[in-house]
Amino acid sequence: MDSLSRFRLFSFSSSSLIIVLFLFYRSVVGQSLPFPASDIWAKDSELHGFRGILRDEAVAMIKQLGKISDSDGYLERTFLSPASKIATKLIISWMEDAGLQTWVDPIGNIHGRILAANSSADTLLLGSHMDTVIDAGMYDGPLGIISAISALKVLNVTGELQSLRRHVEIIAFSDEEGVRFQSTFLGSAVIAGVLPLKSLNMTDKSGLTVGDVLRYNYFDPTEEALLELKYDPEKIWGYIEVHIEQGPVLEHLGQSVGVVEGIAGQSRLKVTVKGTQGHAGTVPMHMRQDPMAASAELIVLLENLCRNPEKFMSWSDSDESSLAGLVCTVGEISCWPSASNVIPGQVVFTVDVRVMNNKAREAVLYQLSDQIYQICDRRTVGCTIDNNHNADAVMCDSDLSLQLKNAAHSGLNILSSDSGEITDEIPKLMSGAGHDAMAIAHLTKVAMLFVRCRGGVSHSPVEYVLDNDVWAAGITILEFLRKM
Numbered sequence: 001m002d003s004l005s006r007f008r009l010f011s012f013s014s015s016s017l018i019i020v021l022f023l024f025y026r027s028v029v030g031q032s033l034p035f036p037a038s039d040i041w042a043k044d045s046e047l048h049g050f051r052g053i054l055r056d057e058a059v060a061m062i063k064q065l066g067k068i069s070d071s072d073g074y075l076e077r078t079f080l081s082p083a084s085k086i087a088t089k090l091i092i093s094w095m096e097d098a099g100l101q102t103w104v105d106p107i108g109n110i111h112g113r114i115l116a117a118n119s120s121a122d123t124l125l126l127g128s129h130m131d132t133v134i135d136a137g138m139y140d141g142p143l144g145i146i147s148a149i150s151a152l153k154v155l156n157v158t159g160e161l162q163s164l165r166r167h168v169e170i171i172a173f174s175d176e177e178g179v180r181f182q183s184t185f186l187g188s189a190v191i192a193g194v195l196p197l198k199s200l201n202m203t204d205k206s207g208l209t210v211g212d213v214l215r216y217n218y219f220d221p222t223e224e225a226l227l228e229l230k231y232d233p234e235k236i237w238g239y240i241e242v243h244i245e246q247g248p249v250l251e252h253l254g255q256s257v258g259v260v261e262g263i264a265g266q267s268r269l270k271v272t273v274k275g276t277q278g279h280a281g282t283v284p285m286h287m288r289q290d291p292m293a294a295s296a297e298l299i300v301l302l303e304n305l306c307r308n309p310e311k312f313m314s315w316s317d318s319d320e321s322s323l324a325g326l327v328c329t330v331g332e333i334s335c336w337p338s339a340s341n342v343i344p345g346q347v348v349f350t351v352d353v354r355v356m357n358n359k360a361r362e363a364v365l366y367q368l369s370d371q372i373y374q375i376c377d378r379r380t381v382g383c384t385i386d387n388n389h390n391a392d393a394v395m396c397d398s399d400l401s402l403q404l405k406n407a408a409h410s411g412l413n414i415l416s417s418d419s420g421e422i423t424d425e426i427p428k429l430m431s432g433a434g435h436d437a438m439a440i441a442h443l444t445k446v447a448m449l450f451v452r453c454r455g456g457v458s459h460s461p462v463e464y465v466l467d468n469d470v471w472a473a474g475i476t477i478l479e480f481l482r483k484m
């Protein structure tokens with residue numbers, strides 16, 4: 001047996017012996033030792049990177065939250081839905097177990113806070129979103145909330161919670177995906193004071209508006225009332241978000257975590273194509289105004305434009321480099337009346353466009369709209385394009401990111417001291433996915449930690465993160481909190 005294994009065996013057996021002696025002492029003498037049991041666990045856990053809390057318990061929490069859904073058979077938890085209300089109670093219980101003061105704001109954001117001894121200290125915000133897409137994975141959003149809660153729970157166990165240099169507040173945001181109302185960041189945008197008022201009029205599939213739902217939850221979303229929920233930038237030091245990468249880079253590099261350099265800008269359109277509803281058997285093809293066939297041509301065009309922008313865009317608008325990372329997705333389509341023997345009267349589909357360069361995104365949107373109107377005119381069908389959501393690209397703060405990178409490095413070294421691996425350089429990478437950090441960047445400086453996910457797959461039930469990578473996220477936040 002090599003020396004490292006002998007040391008590990010000794011350290012494990014000695015800590016187990018201490019625990020047995022403590023339990024025997026308490027049972028015989030009936031008194032606790034001069035120091036509380038948690039110190040023993042804390043010392044033992046310190047040796048092993050608090051694996052019990054930061055890995056095993058965190059993974060169990062992710063799985064538990066991943067079962068709370070509005071739908072049977074797959075995970076769907078949208079803005080202020082019944083499942084979100086159940087999830088809220090669970091997240092509050094976890095925050096309180098970690099020693100945090102908790103509350104829920106009128107937008108459904110869940111807050112957990114610990115105050116520093118210095119009442120004039122500024123505040124570090126941590127968090128991510130509790131809502132999901134449809135047929136979602138269980139890590140997108142909840143990983144960021146739970147890794148932050150677990151890190152603070154460790155500090156609670158070790159008695160360090162009261163000696164933090166800054167106030168720390170975890171926020172579980174109520175709507176990042178924008179699945180129910182197509183307008184995203186509803187929760188984080190209110191905290192940052194940047195919620196577009198037009199978002200309040202967005203409707204869900206049942207015809208309810210955002211405003212209706214908030215008023216049903218006893219909050220009248222007037223401009224003044226919304227601004228009262230905005231945080232004061234002077235009191236906020238920064239925002240850190242842990243999130244799965246949702247891409248293949250970290251897995252390709254063989255790294256568990258990476259630091260995000262920037263987040264691509266994004267826009268969401270709703271395209272409505274109106275034609276002449278008719279009988280599938282009697283209207284000759286040349287006499288049809290068919291919005292379904294028109295939409296099919298539009299969707300192929302959108303794909304073609306984003307695959308080969310140079311064929312559609314004069315380079316004066318934006319040169320090739322600025323179009324790097326351009327992606328375009330039609331994720332949702334519906335038609336009326338949706339019967340196999342009826343030429344539809346109307347088709348509605350969504351368009352999601354992402355690219356790092358904001359000017360390039362505007363140029364792409366212009367080209368898309370121009371092409372859509374040209375095709376609809378040629379097909380004599382009507383067309384309206386609603387621009388439901390825009391979020392400019394965000395660059396993460398370099399100083400905060402460096403602190404996060406250093407925390408990741410020291411955290412991984414703690415974990416690798418168990419396994420003997422030496423931690424390489426922590427990679428930096430871009431995000432094509434959007435994050436609450438895009439909204440919070442309007443309030444304070446932001447940094448993000450990406451966590452490897454299997455095959456880079458996300459927005460799918462096969463989304464998966466290794467338990468040890470969950471652990472890596474938690475210990476990074478723990479090290480960040482200790483060193484900030």
Ligand SMILES: NC(=O)NC(NC(N)=O)C(=O)[O-]
Pocket residue numbers: 140176177178184185246266432433434435
């Ligand atoms: N991390 C995410 O999945 N965010 C998603 N949501 C927004 N708003 O971007 C997305 O589609 O990328």
Ligand SMILES: [Mn+2]
Pocket residue numbers: 133140177459
């Ligand atoms: Mn997502």
Ligand SMILES: [Mn+2]
Pocket residue numbers: 129140141176243434435
């Ligand atoms: Mn997400």
